[in-house]
Amino acid sequence: MYNAITITNLNHYYGQGDLQKQVLFDVNLEIKTGEIIILTGPSGSGKTTLLSLVGGLRSPQFGSLRILEREMFGASNDERVETRRKLGYIFQAHNLLEFLTAQQNVMMPLELQDVTYSESIQKASLMLQSVGLGNRINYYPENLSGGQKQRVAIARALVTNPQIVLADEPTAALDKQSGRDVVELMQKLAKEQNCTIVLVTHDNRILDIADRIINMEDGCLV
Numbered sequence: 567m568y569n570a571i572t573i574t575n576l577n578h579y580y581g582q583g584d585l586q587k588q589v590l591f592d593v594n595l596e597i598k599t600g601e602i603i604i605l606t607g608p609s610g611s612g613k614t615t616l617l618s619l620v621g622g623l624r625s626p627q628f629g630s631l632r633i634l635e636r637e638m639f640g641a642s643n644d645e646r647v648e649t650r651r652k653l654g655y656i657f658q659a660h661n662l663l664e665f666l667t668a669q670q671n672v673m674m675p676l677e678l679q680d681v682t683y684s685e686s687i688q689k690a691s692l693m694l695q696s697v698g699l700g701n702r703i704n705y706y707p708e709n710l711s712g713g714q715k716q717r718v719a720i721a722r723a724l725v726t727n728p729q730i731v732l733a734d735e736p737t738a739a740l741d742k743q744s745g746r747d748v749v750e751l752m753q754k755l756a757k758e759q760n761c762t763i764v765l766v767t768h769d770n771r772i773l774d775i776a777d778r779i780i781n782m783e784d785g786c787l788v
């Protein structure tokens with residue numbers, strides 16, 4: 567089976583001229599299909615930068631980054647967009663649209679795909695059932711708890727059957743039990759769909775769900 571992600575000699579800089587600052591130093595990493603990776607490390611060590619590169623949200627400046635067998639170094643905008651369609655994203659501040667119901671939020675990424683409206687309704691409600699929100703599909707985000715909103719965000723990220731899911735601090739706003747429930751759910755759904763997960767967290771309570779923990783310090787993998 568091929569790697570979901572292969573990173574070779576990746577370096578990354580912010581700013582230009584005198585203000586230029588290197589934030590990733592010669593990163594090498596192979597992530598297998600279906601692996602759950604947790605990325606930890608102190609604030610400012612480069613985790614979010616690495617995650618945004620791995621998610622095709624930023625272009626590599628130096629080195630090679632292959633996502634699902636496609637080279638991202640020098641890739642065109644269209645190629646990056648096409649790659650991003652195979653990925654799912656879960657962020658700390660769930661980013662649900664407040665004027666859409668849970669079901670409509672989960673249907674959004676399907677609009678970019680070749681799926682009919684009725685199929686999309688059906689998929690979204692099945693997905694919400696599998697995250698335990700079958701009885702909340704017509705609720706607006708303001709009427710859901712933090713944990714429930716995060717579960718809607720997970721449903722939205724997974725409804726397209728992405729091959730890779732990227733999550734940045736998905737439990738940050740949650741209490742211990744909801745945080746645990748959310749990551750266990752991600753783990754279960756990922757194993758069912760054989761999807762790869764890369765998760766950035768400071769939350770020591772969820773480290774055990776990882777197949778591999780990668781620690782970053784000052785822009786290097788340690």
Ligand SMILES: Nc1ncnc2c1ncn2[C@@H]1O[C@H](COP(=O)(O)OP(=O)(O)OP(=O)(O)O)[C@@H](O)[C@H]1O
Nearest residue numbers: 580581587589607608609610611612613614615616
């Ligand atoms: N857009 C930007 N422009 C300039 N510098 C940036 C930018 N984004 C991040 N940085 C700097 O790059 C370094 C790495 O930041 P990054 O956000 O990747 O770290 P992090 O490990 O995710 O931190 P945290 O855990 O606090 O989110 C930091 O020194 C940060 O100040």
